[in-house]
Amino acid sequence: MAQGKSGAERRRRPRVKLGGGVVAKVQTVLHAPVIDLSVTGALVEVEEALRPGARCTVKIPLAADTTLRLAARVVRSTLVALARKGEGRAARYQAAVEFVDVAEGDAKQLTAYLDSVDGAVAAEISTEPSGTVDG
Secondary structure, eight states, X not given: OOBOTTSOBOSSSOOOOOTTXXXXXXOEEEEXXXXXXXXXXXXXXXXXXOOTTOEEEEEEEEEXXXXXXXXXXXXXXXXXXXXXXXXXXXXXXXXXXXXXXXXXXXXXXXXXXXXXOOSOEEEEEEEOOSSXXXX
């Protein structure tokens, strides 16, 4: 249990040791500038490495009221920059993701968007936890 300087328990409720019988799913959401984009995948820049083979969801804002959500798989993740940031270091990675099981309507929307886009695109990447039980 977490104890303060006085040795007293600081938590409102005590934690119970489970011995690994319960598995938690933790999802990470990263805001990612898109380096390049196609109907089949994207190259994004993120602040943490994404594990090749990991599943994720890429959310691309097509218009003010329309966001395209595409299931994807990380193909590779490469460290491209490392700089000092305060007391630590800030890393930047470029991750290539491949879209999987893209519905025909989503592919058409993305194609139309790619034909009209003329500036920077930012996506949101939601990583799915690895090594967990589906539920």
